[in-house]
Amino acid sequence: EVQLQASGGGSVQAGGSLRLSCTASGFSRGYYAIGWFRQAPGKGREGVSCFSNKDGSTYVADSVKGRFTISSDNAKNTVYLQMDNLKPEDTADYYCGVEISGYGSSCPLPAIKYDYWGQGTQVTVSS
Numbered sequence: 001e002v003q004l005q006a007s008g009g010g011s012v013q014a015g016g017s018l019r020l021s022c023t024a025s026g027f028s029r030g031y032y033a034i035g036w037f038r039q040a041p042g043k044g045r046e047g048v049s050c051f052s053n054k055d056g057s058t059y060v061a062d063s064v065k066g067r068f069t070i071s072s073d074n075a076k077n078t079v080y081l082q083m084d085n086l087k088p089e090d091t092a093d094y095y096c097g098v099e100i101s102g103y104g105s106s107c108p109l110p111a112i113k114y115d116y117w118g119q120g121t122q123v124t125v126s127s
Helices: none
Strands: 003-007 010-013 018-025 033-039 046-052 058-060 068-073 078-083 092-099 121-126
Touching: 003 092, 018 033, 018 092, 018 121, 033 078, 046 068, 046 078, 058 068
Parallel strands: 010 121
Antiparallel strands: 003 018, 018 078, 033 046, 033 092, 046 058, 068 078, 092 121
16 A cells, blocks of 8 residues: 655744655555645645656746755655745645656646645644
């Protein structure tokens, strides 16, 4: 069974930092992409960041560029999202997904391309 575990969410003041982790397990393929999406109450899901170990491609959304950084530990099938200078508008539930079906996957990837999802982790930023 493919499983994803997301962690690292919490409540911080504006300007603070959080580091989210997403670990995928239960598959043997060597190549994958792990992406982060977020959804605020009453809003649609927004792509935030993505990392593919197939070609090393990364993606960071314009809304968080310069503040969020994605990195990986390929040996652990883990992707990290370092979030700095957090703003109240970053408040949302953050979800990670893994794409393993496309060997040629390259970031960015739309949400529909991800094969499995974790349950998410909540981020709250107060002013």
